[in-house]
Amino acid sequence: EVQLVESGGGLVQSGGSLRLSCTASGFTFSNYGMVWVRQAPGKGLEWVSFISAGGGTSNFADSVKGRFTISRDNSKNTMSLQMNSLRVEDTAVYYCAKNYNGLSSWGLGTLVTVSS
């Protein structure tokens, strides 16, 4: 069974940094691209970032470009999202998802709260 578990969320002040992790199991992690998606309180889903299966290709939403970086360690079945220069508007539940035939599997998310 595919499982994705996000961790690393918490409360941080504006301008601060946080590193989220996504731990995968139940599938060959190194074969699939992965994404981060977020949902701010009372708002809709927003795609944040993509990383290719091998980690060599990535991209970001304009709203986070230059502040967030994405990486993966296929030997540990983990993906990370390094979030710097955090803003109040980055407050959201962050989900990781497997990119195969749509976003076929998702975790339960981790809450990031950025205070002013």
Place this chain on the structure above:
Amino acid sequence: QSALTQPASVSGSPGQSLTISCTGTSSDVGGYNYVSWYQLHPGKAPKLMIYDVNQRPSGVSDRFSGSKSGNTASLTISGLQAEDEVDYYCCSYAGSNTFVFGSGTKVTVL
């Protein structure tokens, strides 16, 4: 990277069919056959309902179907049931390994 346009809410009676639209541009919905739909239950992981415009993952009820015409994709729920009363989001590939989600639609079963 503007959000795709979905109606804020749609409603129908049990047993009826309803359709949720998802309007983008030629750079996303119209340019690729990579539109997917997700069901969001509060406190649960989002669930993939349709991928590649009209493909249904195994385990998803055949009451759910997808289509696309030009820059607008659609999700149709037939035989509406009380359990269908949640939020739905479309998502499209937008080129260069980027994606864009719709604004979300709340389905109400009357």
